[in-house]
Amino acid sequence: MDGRPTDSPGRRPAAVDGGIANPKAVAWNRLGSAYWNRNYDGGPDEAGCAQYLGGVAGGERVLLVGASTVRLARAALDAGARLVVADFSEILLAELEASLGADAARYVRADVVSADPPDVGRFDLIVADRLVNRFTRDEMVRALRFLASAVDVGGRMRLSYRLGLYERDELLLAEARRRGEQAAVFDEAAFDVDYSGASGWLAEVLPRHGDIPVEALVDFYVARGREHRLREGELDGLLAEAVGDGTRYRVAHLPVPGLPADLLLEFTRSA
Ligand SMILES: C[S@@+](CC[C@H](N)C(=O)[O-])C[C@H]1O[C@@H](n2cnc3c(N)ncnc32)[C@H](O)[C@@H]1O
Numbered sequence: 210m211d212g213r214p215t216d217s218p219g220r221r222p223a224a225v226d227g228g229i230a231n232p233k234a235v236a237w238n239r240l241g242s243a244y245w246n247r248n249y250d251g252g253p254d255e256a257g258c259a260q261y262l263g264g265v266a267g268g269e270r271v272l273l274v275g276a277s278t279v280r281l282a283r284a285a286l287d288a289g290a291r292l293v294v295a296d297f298s299e300i301l302l303a304e305l306e307a308s309l310g311a312d313a314a315r316y317v318r319a320d321v322v323s324a325d326p327p328d329v330g331r332f333d334l335i336v337a338d339r340l341v342n343r344f345t346r347d348e349m350v351r352a353l354r355f356l357a358s359a360v361d362v363g364g365r366m367r368l369s370y371r372l373g374l375y376e377r378d379e380l381l382l383a384e385a386r387r388r389g390e391q392a393a394v395f396d397e398a399a400f401d402v403d404y405s406g407a408s409g410w411l412a413e414v415l416p417r418h419g420d421i422p423v424e425a426l427v428d429f430y431v432a433r434g435r436e437h438r439l440r441e442g443e444l445d446g447l448l449a450e451a452v453g454d455g456t457r458y459r460v461a462h463l464p465v466p467g468l469p470a471d472l473l474l475e476f477t478r479s480a
Contacts, residue, residue: 353448
């Protein structure tokens, strides 16, 4: 499939992936738990999990967006949280459910960038590991609107994100420049990357991920399509754009242990 995402509804398939009309879900369904179960165990390490879950008391309602983030799911259960895991990939949800057990958590299929997301309830804490980096700018605003509205008054949301280009983006761009094809993979004005523009030669520059075959990795990155890269301070503006006037909150951007390029957005809702 083309897999090239766009914010133009006219170019989106009406429905892919059995009801989730977001072509990016195809990418995650293709890899499934191969993303995390080979030489990689799903997201933050112990210190990272402790940072995400700091202050959580037994019985609190925690929403984890991203069934691939299996270590954080386990840490939330260990902390005694009542865990809901939301994901648009039915494969990753099913594989996490098989790993944790059906009764350990509630597993909800939801696309958090949808203009019409399902009602998942209200939470004391919402967490997601570098989820926002997978989105276009418009998708970020829709996701922040939805997730902020699901934070209960007095609750928090902690979303890690990377500032600027990833190392693998730099490799992609260097090769695209060498080939005179930069515009196919990088929209400099928007600060968006799109690996689908490099499908013919991506295998030559893509760093490995565990022991996933390179062809599968290429398919994955191509289907992920366009992603926005964040500039310093930008998330605050996107939050202000996303969150309604009636919502009062404060925001902090905290360093992430062991990951100097990442930050943790901590959103605390007061009204
Ligand atoms: C949280 S992100 C990043 C991966 C992460 N660093 C980890 O710990 O594995 C990946 C997860 O988010 C899910 N995901 C991506 N976009 C989504 C969306 N729009 N709605 C719901 N889930 C999404 C993917 O299916 C995948 O399980």
